[in-house]
Amino acid sequence: MAVQLPPNRGPCVLVCFGRRDLITTMPDRLNVLTGSCVQIPCSFDVPDKDKNTFNSAILLSGVWIKENSKFRERPDRVIFNSSKTANTYQGEITGNMSQKNCTTVFFNVTTSYSDKYYFRIESQPYLATDSDKPVNIVVSDLPSSPIITVSGEVKEGTPVSLNCSAVAPCPEPPPELTWALPTQFTTENQLQENPDQTKSVLSTVTFTPSYLHHEKNITCTAVYPVGTSNKTAEHNMMLNVSFSPKDTSASISPADPVSVGSCVNLTCSSTANPPVTNFTWFKISEGKTTQVASGLSYTLNVTGDGGLYFCEARNSHGCGKSKEVQLAIKGSGEHVTNPTVGVAAGTLGAFLLISLISLFVWRRNSRLHDGLERTDSPQGQNSPVGTVCTNQATAGEEPEEPAEDQPEEIQYGDIDFSKLQTKETPAAAQDRVQGQESEYAEVNVTGSRAQLPSLNNLDGLYAQVTK
Template identity: 25%
Template sequence: MESCVLIILVAMPGVWGGAWGVTFGDLCALKGTSVVMNCSYDYPSGYSVTNVGWSRPHYAAASGKWRLFFLSRLPTPPVHFEYVGDYNGNCNLKIHDVQRTDEGNYYFSFVTTLDRYTSTTPARLSVKELTAIVRPSTVAEGDDVSLTCVLGCPARTAVVWFRDGQRVLKPVFQARREDAGRYYCAVLGQETVRSASVVLNVQYAPKNVTLSVSPPRGVVQGSSVAFACASDANPPVTPTAYSLYKDGQFVSAGQSHTVLGVQPSHSGLYRCQAWNNVSWRGVDLMNSTEIRLDVQYGPAYISVSLEPQHAVEGSRVNLTCSAVANPAADNYTWWHKRTDSASSSPGPMLWAGSGRVLTLPAVEASHAGL
């Protein structure tokens, strides 16, 4: 009886059972993200890997030369570099919270029971940052604005937009004045990875133009009154770009106007007009609500009329007193100064009555006088 012997050959690592070598590619990463540098290595079969390590060129001050230093010896935060490979052909390296200082060349080396090997060419890490672009950065209210986030790395990455910390849903919109602020883009799901902020300046025509008067009421003839204009605008309205109008007629240019020695002729409807070289729906000049200035003054131009103009003794006579005043006079007092017929000299002033009209039912000689 013949016997048969089965011989099983098992090839232990290297994985490929080939020559010494390390395979990896260059990597581009956004600042602040965590990335994995993919890497594989090979070595002759029959040997075991006893140690692995990543290193970077570092300037050695003592020798004045550049040397490879293991990442564990470099001044970096704990677990900034994390080896996520194995001892069987996978040499992946994870870098947490990538920074500009991480940019550069990386080398992988490993030690087997036979020999040690270091990659002859490096893997290069490029570190980029998100760049926010707002076009245009200065815009008139109602115009279109577009937001563009430049990644810097070729890999497609989803991004989101924020304005002053608040989420922006649309990257293209018509600008409103409340859209002004600081914009930045960030990686979706890693919002701490963000660009620098870019300011959007939204210009708009004057709004809420107001005219105030001081004092607001009770302006008396001979006193002073001050007018002041204000508005909400971007760019702000310069003082010389305000104008004051009375009853539709230009009064003066400037944000403020003071009248000394107010007269009744200053009464009327006043409004303020403002402009800042920005139009709103084709309108350049914006007006405030009109304010009425009512100058108060005492009775003036007092006159007395007689009806009938020629009175005879015993007839009825009405004396009417007229005056210009603001507010209108509401209290009239009549006085009578008799004339002495013998001497033709006026006598004492006597009270004769009250009211705008004084009626003498039957005229007598004693009524003669002033």
């Protein structure tokens, strides 16, 4: 292989003055895949002192020298000359030399290609080599892993973009990038040029993260076509999603009813990123919510009343509220209940009150009717009225017979629903003796007393109830 040697310009030209005969621009390093190709981005310029000597109109030859720029004693270091048809390396200069573009592609790269390379131009009368700027080619059997970058904070509910880039030392064909994410996403791929003129493939994925994606892995995989097969490399990254407190819960220990004077401990737990900075405790009593403490745990001495408690967890992104937990007091007659329980109890009490009034009205009408027809009924016959009265009377007592001649004056007393049985009331017994008065009870519903209306108004009330 014939290579034109530069004229003798004196031994001290580069050393003494530090001048470069040729100024090339190339990457410092290229990572190449075995069996693939490598493209060397390259451009050059001529020093001012040689502007008159260099003529771009003259056909230029590009030469690549391996290992060392000194090739006079080692001509085998010249591995490629664009003016020759037979070269050690199979390749071509794809750049326009007349425009000072010396970009070159080498094919079928092997591990023996790993070395430093220098560029030289030859054009009469100008011959020059850039001995100060080599490119270092590193060949490996496995491709380099792609790189994942995040644009901005990954925050719950806010769309975010992730970028994955992989070097493309051989631009034809470039590597293919694929994603694996724990959610739906959209992608956009493009081949781009880097600042050092090398090529890379960039894939951008856009998605909206949830707190459920926190600490989940994402993967970007680069697939490099090499001959009839593929070689792959991947990059895994764990998502760091910022979100407000989730799954906030309050617990009480001990959970069973406790005695007055003992201590209980309430603990709040929550999941958040960044971690919770403030826990606050609240108590619900008599329909009012009051802040009682702050901190992860809350210890209190039990007094005479229990209560409903809940906690709030807060970080820089928001807050989360727990469900309510009940502090029950051992032996206490009163327990804190939810408002819905109180409404249900009140409804049941009202229903029982109305039922009792209806029963009283029915019994009064039945008693009057029985007094009018008793002369027509055989002694001891069990009529429906007698059956009802018997069920309401005390065992061993006969059913009452209302007075027929005197108008009834009705009085009201107390009836405890917990002791209500099917027996004759004291008022009925007194009515049998006196024939003039009957006593009925006052209704006691869950500790509160409700006065029954006078008997004179029962017929009208009964008519309203039975509508």
